[in-house]
Amino acid sequence: MPSYHDLLQQVRAEIEEIDAAAARDLIASTEPPLLVDVREGDEWSEGHIPGAVHVPRGFLESRIEQVAPDRSRPVVLYCAGGSRSAFAAKTLAELGYERVSSLAGGFTDWKRNGFPVQVPQSLDATKRRRYSRHLLIPEVGEEGQLKLLDSRVLLIGAGGLGSPAALYLAAAGVGTIGIVDDDRVDETNLQRQIAHSTQTLGEWKAESAQRTIQALNPDVEVVPYLERLTSENIDRILDDGWDVIVDGADNFPTRYLVNDASIWHGVPVVHGSIYRFEGQVTVFKPQEGPCYRCLFPQPPPPELAPSCAEGGVLGVLPGIVGSLQANEALKLCLGIGETLAGRLLLFDALSTEFSEVTLRRDPSCPVCGDNPTITEYVDYVEFCSGRPSDVAGAAHA
Numbered sequence: 001m002p003s004y005h006d007l008l009q010q011v012r013a014e015i016e017e018i019d020a021a022a023a024r025d026l027i028a029s030t031e032p033p034l035l036v037d038v039r040e041g042d043e044w045s046e047g048h049i050p051g052a053v054h055v056p057r058g059f060l061e062s063r064i065e066q067v068a069p070d071r072s073r074p075v076v077l078y079c080a081g082g083s084r085s086a087f088a089a090k091t092l093a094e095l096g097y098e099r100v101s102s103l104a105g106g107f108t109d110w111k112r113n114g115f116p117v118q119v120p121q122s123l124d125a126t127k128r129r130r131y132s133r134h135l136l137i138p139e140v141g142e143e144g145q146l147k148l149l150d151s152r153v154l155l156i157g158a159g160g161l162g163s164p165a166a167l168y169l170a171a172a173g174v175g176t177i178g179i180v181d182d183d184r185v186d187e188t189n190l191q192r193q194i195a196h197s198t199q200t201l202g203e204w205k206a207e208s209a210q211r212t213i214q215a216l217n218p219d220v221e222v223v224p225y226l227e228r229l230t231s232e233n234i235d236r237i238l239d240d241g242w243d244v245i246v247d248g249a250d251n252f253p254t255r256y257l258v259n260d261a262s263i264w265h266g267v268p269v270v271h272g273s274i275y276r277f278e279g280q281v282t283v284f285k286p287q288e289g290p291c292y293r294c295l296f297p298q299p300p301p302p303e304l305a306p307s308c309a310e311g312g313v314l315g316v317l318p319g320i321v322g323s324l325q326a327n328e329a330l331k332l333c334l335g336i337g338e339t340l341a342g343r344l345l346l347f348d349a350l351s352t353e354f355s356e357v358t359l360r361r362d363p364s365c366p367v368c369g370d371n372p373t374i375t376e377y378v379d380y381v382e383f384c385s386g387r388p389s390d391v392a393g394a395a396h397a
């Protein structure tokens with residue numbers, strides 16, 4: 001009968017091992033491996049290699065496919081000293097993983113080399129259960145979930161777009177959600193504004209949405225602003241500190257205010273608009289991408305202004321567009337993926353088609369350009385014509 005020592009030696013001879021310095025170089029390379037920590041939960045919570053995902057050895061076979069669906073991606077496994085990860089590497093090779101290695105000397109040797117260590121804050125058992133489907137995605141994981149819980153997203157409007165965005169952001173565990181809305185819930189809203197209900201008719205939308213969000217997820221703090229955004233209050237509201245603004249406003253004076261404020265406060269805006277069967281989404285990211293004024297430096301002249309008459313909209317359309325806005329907002333909070341900055345995504349509900357238009361920053365933009373001419377807020381007066389809206393000032397929600 002082979003002893004444990006014999007077995008370990010035998011496994012070591014069959015697998016790839018790399019030392020701490022080689023692992024560090026690999027992690028910093030253009031094709032970083034998936035780093036899997038196979039230790040127990042208490043070891044992980046005392047510190048781990050930054051960027052690693054945690055799959056305890058006992059769950060390796062059952063969970064690895066969820067964190068590493070691509071068997072050709074290199075995987076580096078580590079434990080405390082390099083033994084458990086050696087056995088784990090053999091198992092992954094048997095499961096068809098093509099490029100698996102085990103960190104020789106494990107986390108102990110990594111630390112001894114003075115390489116970076118991350119000591120995670122951790123989620124309690126209740127939160128681990130609630131967000132388990134996020135914890136299973138390596139790009140989110142416990143670290144990402146903690147980031148979301150620390151994130152602050154400001155919603156402009158709790159209407160058609162704000163409703164689904166608010167619900168999905170709250171469900172995902174965005175820790176603080178601000179809602180700016182000075183409207184009350186009426187019956188015509190309920191065909192699409194799913195944060196409200198027949199029971200909340202007549203209530204402030206920000207407070208009605210707050211109740212819905214808190215029933216959905218008590219981890220979320222809601223900050224309601226029962227006011228219309230103006231040049232007088234916008235700095236005060238933004239000074240409360242927001243990571244992302246989700247703009248679901250239904251008028252262009254608000255859109256220009258939000259745009260200018262986002263540049264001056266350095267906060268990205270996820271823009272959405274809807275009309276009948278058509279929806280649009282983009283991200284205006286200060287410094288990197290175009291802003292709203294790069295596309296439309298000034299509001300349209302009165303004869304081209306959008307109609308102020310309530311635009312019709314298919315009930316589900318704001319659900320689709322608002323959910324896309326929530327998707328962009330989550331990525332911005334997590335710092336993952338590619339946002340829609342510089343791209344306008346168009347959705348046609350009748351043909352069920354998505355298309356995309358490239359947007360470019362205008363160096364002569366009056367706000368974000370090289371020589372800005374607008375340096376303080378402009379209160380535009382909303383005016384109306386009989387025309388239906390387009391991107392220049394879509395009537396929404």
Ligand SMILES: [Zn+2]
Pocket residue numbers: 290291292293294295361362365366367368369
């Ligand atoms: Zn601009």
